[in-house]
Amino acid sequence: MTVTAAHHEATRRGLAFPATWRRSALVPYVLISPALLCLVTFSVLSIFVAAAVSLTNLDISGLADYSQVRFIGLHNYQTLFGDPAFWEALGNTAFFVAVGVPTLVIGSLAIAIALNYSRSRFFRALRAFYFVPAITAIVAISLIWGNLYNSQFGLLNWLLSLVGAGPVEWLTDPTIAKFSVALVAIWRGSGLDIIIFLAALQAIPPEYYEAAAVDGAGEWQKIFRITVPLMRFAIFFVTVTTLINWMQFFDEPYVLTQGGPVHATTSMSLYIYQQGFRYNEFGFASASSIVLFAIIAAVTILQLRARQADNA
Amino acid sequence: MRSAVPKHITAIGVFAMVLWITACGGSSTTATAADKGPIQVWTMEDSASFTALMQNFTAQTGIPVQVEAVPWANVNDKLTTAVASGNGPDVMQIGLSLLPSFESAGALMDLSQYVSGHPALQSSNYLGAVASDKINPSGKVLSVPWVSDVRILFYRTDILNAVGISSPPSTWSQFHDDAAILAQRGKGKYGYYIPQWDSALPVEFTWEAGGNVMQNGKVTFDTPQFKAAADFYISFYKDKLVPTASDFDQTQGFISGSAPMVISGPYLAASIKSAAPQLDGKWNVAVLPRDQTSTSLFAGSNMGIWSKSKHVEASLRLLDYLAQTNAQLSWYKAANELPTAKSALADSTLTSDPMVKVYTSQLQDAQLLPLVPKWDKISQALLDSLNSIVLKGADETSTLSTLNATVSSLQT
Numbered sequence: 001m002t003v004t005a006a007h008h009e010a011t012r013r014g015l016a017f018p019a020t021w022r023r024s025a026l027v028p029y030v031l032i033s034p035a036l037l038c039l040v041t042f043s044v045l046s047i048f049v050a051a052a053v054s055l056t057n058l059d060i061s062g063l064a065d066y067s068q069v070r071f072i073g074l075h076n077y078q079t080l081f082g083d084p085a086f087w088e089a090l091g092n093t094a095f096f097v098a099v100g101v102p103t104l105v106i107g108s109l110a111i112a113i114a115l116n117y118s119r120s121r122f123f124r125a126l127r128a129f130y131f132v133p134a135i136t137a138i139v140a141i142s143l144i145w146g147n148l149y150n151s152q153f154g155l156l157n158w159l160l161s162l163v164g165a166g167p168v169e170w171l172t173d174p175t176i177a178k179f180s181v182a183l184v185a186i187w188r189g190s191g192l193d194i195i196i197f198l199a200a201l202q203a204i205p206p207e208y209y210e211a212a213a214v215d216g217a218g219e220w221q222k223i224f225r226i227t228v229p230l231m232r233f234a235i236f237f238v239t240v241t242t243l244i245n246w247m248q249f250f251d252e253p254y255v256l257t258q259g260g261p262v263h264a265t266t267s268m269s270l271y272i273y274q275q276g277f278r279y280n281e282f283g284f285a286s287a288s289s290i291v292l293f294a295i296i297a298a299v300t301i302l303q304l305r306a307r308q309a310d311n312a
Numbered sequence: 313m314r315s316a317v318p319k320h321i322t323a324i325g326v327f328a329m330v331l332w333i334t335a336c337g338g339s340s341t342t343a344t345a346a347d348k349g350p351i352q353v354w355t356m357e358d359s360a361s362f363t364a365l366m367q368n369f370t371a372q373t374g375i376p377v378q379v380e381a382v383p384w385a386n387v388n389d390k391l392t393t394a395v396a397s398g399n400g401p402d403v404m405q406i407g408l409s410l411l412p413s414f415e416s417a418g419a420l421m422d423l424s425q426y427v428s429g430h431p432a433l434q435s436s437n438y439l440g441a442v443a444s445d446k447i448n449p450s451g452k453v454l455s456v457p458w459v460s461d462v463r464i465l466f467y468r469t470d471i472l473n474a475v476g477i478s479s480p481p482s483t484w485s486q487f488h489d490d491a492a493i494l495a496q497r498g499k500g501k502y503g504y505y506i507p508q509w510d511s512a513l514p515v516e517f518t519w520e521a522g523g524n525v526m527q528n529g530k531v532t533f534d535t536p537q538f539k540a541a542a543d544f545y546i547s548f549y550k551d552k553l554v555p556t557a558s559d560f561d562q563t564q565g566f567i568s569g570s571a572p573m574v575i576s577g578p579y580l581a582a583s584i585k586s587a588a589p590q591l592d593g594k595w596n597v598a599v600l601p602r603d604q605t606s607t608s609l610f611a612g613s614n615m616g617i618w619s620k621s622k623h624v625e626a627s628l629r630l631l632d633y634l635a636q637t638n639a640q641l642s643w644y645k646a647a648n649e650l651p652t653a654k655s656a657l658a659d660s661t662l663t664s665d666p667m668v669k670v671y672t673s674q675l676q677d678a679q680l681l682p683l684v685p686k687w688d689k690i691s692q693a694l695l696d697s698l699n700s701i702v703l704k705g706a707d708e709t710s711t712l713s714t715l716n717a718t719v720s721s722l723q724t
Contacts, residue, residue: 061685064395064418151557152564172557174704261508261558262699279688280392280413 047293054287060280076287086288088263089271092178096267097246099182100189104242105235108190112197113223127198134191142255145184146171149256171257174264181265185252189245193238200234201227240303247296268292347625349375351402354382354390356613361646368642369633375626388413395419400618402627406455407613411447412685420454420616426628427453432635433628438652441610441678455616456631457652459643461577462674463516463608465601466584468572470594471497480598481573484520484544487601491553494572503553505562505571506545508699511691512609512681513575517541519679522604526682530723531690534716540603542698542712549702556703563587566595575600577611578671582648597670599677610678612652650675686722693718 029036054076056062062069080086115127133141148155149170157167170180208226217225228235250269253259259266259274266274272292276285355362359381366377380401382390387410394400395417406414414420427433433456435444442457467480475494481487491503506513515525521544523537532538548554555571563580565571567588574580584591600606615634617627633639640656643649650671651657657675662668681687697715700706 059416060392060395060413061416061418063392064416146559150559150561152560152570169557171559257558262696262703277388277392280388 047290050286051290053283054290056283058283058286063280063282072283076284077291079284080287080291085263085266086271089266089268092264092266093247093249093268095178096182096185096249097243099179100186100246100249101239101242103186104189104193105239107186108193108238109197109228109231109235111190112194112201113227115194116198116201127194130194131191133188134195136188138188138251138255141184141188142252146256149180172261174261177257177261177264181252181256184256185246185249188252189242193242196238197231197234200231204230236303236307240300243303244296244300247292247299347375347623349402349623349626350378351375351621351623351626351630352378352380353630354380354401354404356382356384356387356405356407357647357649361643365639365643365646368639369630372633373626373629375629377630391417391419394618398620400620402618402621402623403630404616404618405458405613406616408447408611408680408683409687411455411614412683412687414616415449415454416685419619421619421621421624423453423456423617423628423631424451426624430628430632430635432632432653437635437654439610439654439657439675441675441680442612442614442652446680447614447683455614456635458613458615458634459649460610460612460652460675461579461650462610462671462678463512463575463577463600464670464674465598466566466574466576466580466595467598468566468569468591468595471569471572480596481601482598482606483601484603487573488544488547488551488553491548491573492551495551495553500570502555502565502571504548504573505560505565506548506554507562508558508703509695511695512611514538514541514545514694514698515681516575516600516607516609517544517603519607520600520603520605531682531684531687531719532716533694533712533719539712542708544603545698546702546708567591578648578650581667597667599670599674606674606677608674608678610675610680612650684723689722690719693722 055071055073057070057072057075111130115123115130117123147153151157151167151169151172154170156170160166160168169176171177204227208230209222212222212226248269249267250273253265253267253270254273257265259270268288269292272285272288275281275288353362353366359379362381363379366379370376384407387407391410391414400419404414404419406420423433431437438444438457439460442460444453447457448454465480471494472478472480472490475497477490477493481490487504494503495501518525518533518535518538518541521537521540523535523541525531525533525535525538527535533542549556555565560571562571562574562576563583566574566580567584581597584595600608615631617624617631621627634643635653637651637653637655637659640651640653641659641661644651644656644661650668651662656662657672662672681691684690693715697706697711701708701711
């Protein structure tokens with residue numbers, strides 16, 4: 001179709017811009033401007049606001065009377081790096097990422113491949129079943145898991161007592177609590193990752209498997225030689241988003257343990273929340289969030305670089 | 313959920329912007345001669361009972377009242393947005409622990425010039441612990457007492473009798489010994505329960521040891537009395553007399569008998585009565601065991617007027633009404649919350665109930681936690697230190713000296 005024909009077609013449907021506009025370099029920008037405006041207002045601008053606030057002593061009295069807000073340079077950052085609770089929160093976040101991300105990515109991929117074996121009614125029901133945690137409200141999840149884990153009357157300890165095992169302090173032992181909280185988050189996060197992997201799996205043409213079968217490839221060979229390589233982009237996407245989510249890990253420790261016992265499950269995001277919205281130290285909380293932002297940005301850029309190097 | 317832009321930073325940034333934008337839309341204050349409201353009240357209570365109480369007030373004064381119940385968990389959010397936007401209620405209830413935040417936010421109006429016109433609001437009408445100079449910065453009246461709450465010892469008479477203890481412990485050493493006897497009942501049975509979130513308990517112990525955590529306007533834990541309190545606190549863990557699980561449920565533990573002695577407020581009595589009516593007569597309350605004193609924690613709420621309220625006169629009439637004996641007693645009947653007015657506490661409605669008598673006598677020997685804005689952070693550091701000693705086995709001497717350093721650096 002020629003340009004004129006396309007224009008006529010568009011004019012007939014009443015969709016065209018005036019010809020002078022259409023040729024203008026501005027058009028793409030006009031088209032993306034609504035999305036861009038939202039992004040700039042609610043994301044980019046707020047990052048700059050937080051960066052500016054992080055250099056001040058803004059707290060609740062400063063909120064009431066702006067004359068009390070003072071520029072204090074990098075003092076908030078100095079305090080932050082000198083706070084052992086910050087380093088503990090950073091360490092906890094690293095632990096959650098190290099445990100949660102590989103488990104989620106590999107586990108979800110394995111479950112998705114298994115679920116993809118059949119389209120029978122039973123397997124379709126199973127898919128819905130695996131997606132349920134992803135759409136359940138976090139408050140309901142925390143109530144249920146809190147009761148399962150409870151050391152006094154929890155179901156898990158009761159089941160253990162039936163087989164003669166002693167009670168486990170699921171949420172009250174500083175080390176075990178980290179794993180308990182991570183487990184709930186893995187359970188809750190798996191649904192979405194499985195759906196993304198399933199969609200990617202169904203995009204793989206069946207001919208490849210048929211050809212491999214003709215050549216005598218076994219099931220494992222099919223998975224590692226065809227499925228996994230063809231899903232590289234899906235795996236990359238899920239890894240990046242899961243990693244970002246886990247670096248901002250918040251919901252589960254907030255509702256299950258409030259970061260306890262003795263800070264053992266306080267993640268970076270929870271630390272920031274407590275400083276900002278519990279102690280009302282907005283300047284200090286902004287400094288912490290800028291640091292977390294820098295870490296997440298650095299990790300994500302590294303991953304994108306690695307991906308480019310991989311493609312080249 | 314899956315956005316590439318970190319949500320934490322967006323949250324704080326958007327929050328700051330909203331505060332800034334709303335702050336631009338301020339409004340001017342105008343006073344009217346015969347102030348007939350309507351006034352808006354923020355209460356942290358069950359709003360149905362409070363609305364019922366307000367109907368009496370409206371009938372007496374012709375001032376309509378709108379009640380908004382703010383859940384405890386949202387109070388801080390409500391406060392920050394109200395402060396930033398300048399849009400608040402007229403009258404608000406302030407939990408004593410939140411008083412420093414409200415004051416430093418400039419949310420409360422100074423009522424000192426008005427109090428003389430309202431006899432019910434005179435400081436001498438209230439319990440000594442909440443006398444005007446104890447709850448207000450010097451020379452100001454930013455809030456007036458409303459309801460009181462106090463910690464007392466709850467104990468299971470049936471279980472104590474079964475192990476041969478005929479009366480509740482009245483001294484620290486009896487308290488520890490009784491807990492030790494009760495803990496010997498077997499696995500999963502304890503003598504006492506220490507809530508791991510309760511930063512008031514070590515402070516109560518310090519008062520009981522004859523000390524104070526405030527010196528020259530600053531919080532300090534660097535005193536022999538605090539050391540005695542910390543040792544007492546730690547001894548219950550060291551001798552395995554209390555549960556170590558942070559999710560141990562106080563009410564359940566008391567009802568099941570797992571923790572037959574607990575220190576809590578009158579609200580626990582209400583929970584026990586509703587959850588386990590079959591235990592009636594098998595438990596009782598007593599004033600706290602003494603070391604030098606048996607001083608307890610005075611908790612509760614005050615009432616204050618929003619600094620930008622346009623209905624100051626009507627709001628003052630509401631505060632006056634709430635301070636009167638009748639309103640204090642009807643609120644006690646409706647919500648089971650203890651009065652702060654001495655006249656109401658002396659009323660036969662309260663003195664005829666033996667348990668309430670214990671509450672009121674403990675109220676005579678109760679103190680407020682330090683009312684300083686940094687208390688939240690300081691008390692968290694206090695809990696973290698004690699919990700890391702008792703739960704993680706940290707060294708007591710070095711942990712407490714780190715705590716002292718943290719506390720003094722928080723106040724510079």
